[in-house]
Amino acid sequence: MAQKLAVVFGGSGFIGRYVVRHLAAAGWRVRIAVRDTQQAQFLKPAGDLGQVSFVPASVTNAQSVAAALEGADAVVNLVGILLELGRRTFKSIHVDAAANVAAACARAGVKTLVHMSALGADEASNSSYSRSKAQGEVAVRQAFPKAAIMRPSVVFGTEDGFFNLFGLMAQVFPVIPYFTSTNPQSPEGGGASFQPVYVGDVAQAFVQAITDEAHAGTTFELGGPRVYSMRDIVQMVNQATMRHRKIIGMPYVFAIPLNVLGACARWALHAVLKISFVAPLLPTFDQIKLLKAGNVLSGKMPGLAAFGIEPTAPDSVVPTYLKRFRPVQQNKKIRTPARNRS
Numbered sequence: 001m002a003q004k005l006a007v008v009f010g011g012s013g014f015i016g017r018y019v020v021r022h023l024a025a026a027g028w029r030v031r032i033a034v035r036d037t038q039q040a041q042f043l044k045p046a047g048d049l050g051q052v053s054f055v056p057a058s059v060t061n062a063q064s065v066a067a068a069l070e071g072a073d074a075v076v077n078l079v080g081i082l083l084e085l086g087r088r089t090f091k092s093i094h095v096d097a098a099a100n101v102a103a104a105c106a107r108a109g110v111k112t113l114v115h116m117s118a119l120g121a122d123e124a125s126n127s128s129y130s131r132s133k134a135q136g137e138v139a140v141r142q143a144f145p146k147a148a149i150m151r152p153s154v155v156f157g158t159e160d161g162f163f164n165l166f167g168l169m170a171q172v173f174p175v176i177p178y179f180t181s182t183n184p185q186s187p188e189g190g191g192a193s194f195q196p197v198y199v200g201d202v203a204q205a206f207v208q209a210i211t212d213e214a215h216a217g218t219t220f221e222l223g224g225p226r227v228y229s230m231r232d233i234v235q236m237v238n239q240a241t242m243r244h245r246k247i248i249g250m251p252y253v254f255a256i257p258l259n260v261l262g263a264c265a266r267w268a269l270h271a272v273l274k275i276s277f278v279a280p281l282l283p284t285f286d287q288i289k290l291l292k293a294g295n296v297l298s299g300k301m302p303g304l305a306a307f308g309i310e311p312t313a314p315d316s317v318v319p320t321y322l323k324r325f326r327p328v329q330q331n332k333k334i335r336t337p338a339r340n341r342s
């Protein structure tokens, strides 16, 4: 019997590459739909000869989406942004483009659609990111009622943008700051709470949702086994990078100059120099709102357990990839005794 075909929009991104590898391992033919197919070629060895293919498509372009869906049995839409830049707004990507993909799936007779949202998606949120994710969910369900929707907490893994950002800060700065609304010396002063979820667990959930139609029409919240405060996270990074930096809890008001600096840097790079580079150490107002809100499962929706997945703890994975931010001398200290033993 011919293998079924899954089309993955955003298949070359951080989470996408794991979804693609897990789908291929589960026997799916995978077509990766992204704007830059050259950048996605590293995923060719994820499957057998011809099992993984590539198609240039933009979720904002209905024609290219329809062409990408030809012959598809199932679709995953992972495309999302954390930062608005030019015409790439939260509305255009998370709402209009998500609706575009869902409507095209319905027209093409696709059996299953798994749509990526985010934990905290809420039409009443003060963050535009979270509001647009919630509006996107509504738009997807209108066009494709049987879509499964995934809302992960912050996702960790080798290529993540969260732990790696703190790892970089630990490498570059003598102190690592975090934001808190209460006295940082108090037990409650650890800042907002997060429930980081492992990218491999998220990918496995996507594969099961795409394969088993029993999950159709359900919204899942995906989180890890433990809730961490911002201070716990920074401490984990400090240990994993062996930098032993001073950790400082700062009131949110200190975020304002960082926001302004970031906005100026991004404007100058984008509007003046025409470079769409993102200054990652300088958060936007909306990112600070997300940080302040935290990201913990509500417990009202099914999660990884519905797929029989035991969540992986960050402590067991994060140190394996934050090693790269350790001081060279520390790595030497570890390697030298190991060499002398042999």
Ligand SMILES: NC(=O)c1ccc[n+]([C@@H]2O[C@H](COP(=O)([O-])OP(=O)(O)OC[C@H]3O[C@@H](n4cnc5c(N)ncnc54)[C@H](OP(=O)(O)O)[C@@H]3O)[C@@H](O)[C@H]2O)c1
Pocket (backbone or CB within 6 Å): 009, 010, 011, 012, 013, 014, 015, 016, 033, 034, 035, 036, 037, 039, 057, 058, 059, 060, 078, 079, 080, 081, 116, 117, 118, 119, 151, 152, 153, 154, 155, 156, 161, 162
């Ligand atoms: N990372 C997290 O912690 C986290 C947590 C919760 C939810 N999420 C959600 O998970 C999704 C994936 O996140 P990620 O961190 O994997 O993102 P990512 O690394 O930035 O990957 C984005 C992917 O989307 C593709 N893409 C961007 N614009 C596109 C367009 N117009 N048409 C087609 N493809 C496009 C990119 O490839 P090209 O540039 O070549 O097109 C890339 O493959 C997002 O929706 C995000 O909101 C992420």
